[in-house]
Amino acid sequence: MPFTSHLASIRFGTGLSPRIAPPASPDEMVRLLTGPDRIGEAIPMPTFLTVDPSLLDYKRATQARNRVRGTPEEEAAHEAMRALQRQARRRQRDFLMRRMARAATTEDGLRERLERFWADHFTVKSSGPMSAHLVAVFAEEAIRPHVTGRFSDMLRAAMTHPMMLSYLDQNRSFGPNSQRAKRRGGGLNENLARELLELHTLGVDGPYGQSDVRQLAELLTGMAFTQEEGFVYRTNFVEPGAETVLGSSYGGGAPSVDHVFEALDDLARHPATARHLSEKMARHFVSDEPSEDLVQTLTAAFRDTEGDLLVMTAQLLEHPDAWSPELKKVKPPRDFMESTLRALGVRAADLTALDRKPVDQIFAGPMQVMGQSIAGPSGPDGWPEDPASWITPQGMAGRIGWSMKAPSQVTDALPDPRDFVRTALGQQASEAVVFAAGAAETPAEGIGIVLSSPDFQRR
Structure with missing residues (x-):
């Protein structure tokens, strides 16, 4: 199948944008990956040893509370610990919006997708309220620097990170x-x-x-x-x-x-690792039932280069299966939200400036309704890949309700639905969705129709 730029942004990126041109070729996508992490530099994240609050802060607060047990100072010490927990929850929301802002505004959407894929492969969860915000730190520190490097280096980084341990x-x-x-x-x-x-x-x-x-x-x-x-x-x-x-x-x-x-x-x-990772990558990016030829191509790229993930990714983009026009994969809730923000042209600063309450109301809460908690998947095997796990009655109701309401909450001026359907879907827009968007009675309704359509929900 021939390469198409619109499909590149939808299937291998974070969606189409009215502000950012889609990639012109697989070579350009690889070139962006090999260049500097510009969006990571523009919207930075802390490390385990620099994050605030840290586990060391909590350890010291716990020790301080224990020293004053049974004294008049005990309640103040308890309040200091509760303040740290509130701060950690705010950081969790803050880091969520930083990562959403990256996806909504980057020129290198494939980097965001690769980070998410590999972070899900090495799933970690927090053990309590003081470490919930450190899941994002793990992805930033152990995964993101290695998405174009060798798998062995990523494996070492993941296995030795405090969050995994x-x-x-x-x-x-x-x-x-x-x-x-x-x-x-x-x-x-x-x-x-x-x-x-x-x-x-x-x-x-x-x-x-x-x-x-x-x-x-x-x-x-x-x-x-x-x-x-x-x-x-x-x-x-x-x-x-x-x-x-x-x-x-x-x-x-x-x-x-x-x-x-x-x-x-x-x-x-190990050859079994090459096969396992290749099947998983093909299933994540292309199809729940990838062809044997695609899996073997990725396996050979991994094996012959001793786990060079950049070469493996390039081979994925060069394979004809990658450009099949049929959209087979369903966007998980967070990906769906990010591609919406991107299609609406929402600016990064507007997202990172949101307070906890609107983050909960517009993003974290609705994500939970759609089936994806910001706390992470239930087990170490990560989020599911099959469409049935996401397209449930409750999940679809959540997606439709969010599609109708959220755009007006994140942008002051809604675009004309007749333009938006092309902005959001490009050549992937079906005649039925184009007609429905144009026939809507209000801009909010038209945009909601586009966002809740199967055309937009899939990639």
């Missing part, structure tokens, strides 16, 4: 025969090892067994984090001796995180 309880995992266990008893946790094999690399049907999970879990002991330093490697937590994973031996001498990295690199290069 916290989410899968790795901080509390130590070898049954470690120095730590001699003082406190065994505490091996297999969560990170299991998800690393099942979800992040080989796949649920990959060539591994329970012994591999157990041995890998023992190898991962020592990986932890502190609020002050971020990732740390605790040698006194490490299970002594060599561990055998998929027939290869790691460690055995002095404890070293290099042994862990060696195993991660081998898992990243």
Whole structure:
């Protein structure tokens, strides 16, 4: 199938915009990816060690409260902790709008989509109200810098990030025969090892067994984090001796995180990983039932370059299946909202300036109704890909209601629906939607018809 610029923006970007021209070719899309992250620089995000409030702030507030228990100062200490929790919730909304503003105004929509795809692949969730805003920090710090690099580097960054270690309880995992266990008893946790094999690399049907999970879990002991330093490697937590994973031996001498990295690199290069990631990428961007030729093309690109994600992405864009005119994928709620903002030409500053209440009313609350919580997916396997998970009676009612109401809340002057249908859909606009938009009694109704149509809901 031939390349079309409108389809490039819809299927591989964050939608069409009246302000920003769609990409002219796959080569231009790749060129943008290899250039500087301009929208990331324009709308910055903090790191784990610079974010405010931090887990260290919460730790210190907890310690301060504990010191004054049973005294007149205890209530003030409780209020200080509640203030930090409120601040963390505000940051969660703030970071949501920063990321939406990026998607709505970037010239490089594929970068946003790749970050979202890989962040979902390495799903993390917060363990409480003080870390909910750190999920976005994880994506910014562990995923975004590596979407055009090697998968092995992204894997290392994700596995050593405090949010991943916290989410899968790795901080509390130590070898049954470690120095730590001699003082406190065994505490091996297999969560990170299991998800690393099942979800992040080989796949649920990959060539591994329970012994591999157990041995890998023992190898991962020592990986932890502190609020002050971020990732740390605790040698006194490490299970002594060599561990055998998929027939290869790691460690055995002095404890070293290099042994862990060696195993991660081998898992990243494994043929099953190449196949698993290729199927997942093809399913996410093109079709829930991708062709074997597309999957094999991506698998070969990954295998032959030892996991070069830029080459893999370029091969995806060069494949004829990528430009099939049939829109088969359904936009998740957040993607749907962002493509709406983009089609309306909403400016980044107007989005990042929103207070908590309008963010909740216009975005977070309706997203929840549509089936996507800003807290993240329910499990480590990420958001679903199949249309049936998103196109539910409640979800569609939420989408239609939002389509009719939200545009008037995010822009002062609604465009003419007869123009908007072409702006939002380009060559993908069907005659039925064009007619319905032109026949609407009001601009709000016409725009709502376009946004709630299958033409706009799919990509």
